Amino acid sequence: xxxxxxxxxxxxxxxxxxxxxxxxxxxxxxxxxxxxxxxxxxxxxxxxxxxxxxxxxxxxxxxxxxxxxxxxxxxxxxxxxxxxxxxxxxxxxxxxxxxxxxxxxxxxxxxxxxxxxxxxxxxxxxxxxxxxxxxxx
Numbered sequence: 148x149x150x151x152x153x154x155x156x157x158x159x160x161x162x163x164x165x166x167x168x169x170x171x172x173x174x175x176x177x178x179x180x181x182x183x184x185x186x187x188x189x190x191x192x193x194x195x196x197x198x199x200x201x202x203x204x205x206x207x208x209x210x211x212x213x214x215x216x217x218x219x220x221x222x223x224x225x226x227x228x229x230x231x232x233x234x235x236x237x238x239x240x241x242x243x244x245x246x247x248x249x250x251x252x253x254x255x256x257x258x259x260x261x262x263x264x265x266x267x268x269x270x271x272x273x274x275x276x277x278x279x280x281x282x283x284x
Contacts, residue, residue: 160231167220167223168220171216171217171219171220174213174216175213175216178212
């Protein structure tokens with residue numbers, strides 16, 4: 148999942164997470180509405196259809212579905228966190244690599260600047276020598 152998230156990008160992973168959360172919210176809303184309507188239906192059912200602990204089979208199934216949805220949501224959140232962590236680590240490694248290359252380029256530029264400065268000094272000395280030779284001859 149982390150590899151796919153890294154390929155897809157942060158925006159796509161975020162959109163997928165938001166879509167998963169919205170679907171799970173819809174499942175929660177549907178479950179809540181069924182539980183609410185189930186209580187009305189329970190009152191209209193004969194006492195023989197109600198289980199001994201006071202829950203109908205439908206309520207038990209809805210609770211199981213709700214628990215499954217919550218576990219899927221937790222797993223999805225963990226997957227997203229791992230994906231984001233992986234993406235962050237990859238991006239930090241790329242930034243560190245770029246920083247090291249920048250430092251190497253900076254050192255190379257400094258060496259070239261020093262070489263140019265020494266060449267400039269040598270040129271100035273040559274010009275002075277040439278000037279003195281003209282004046283003495």
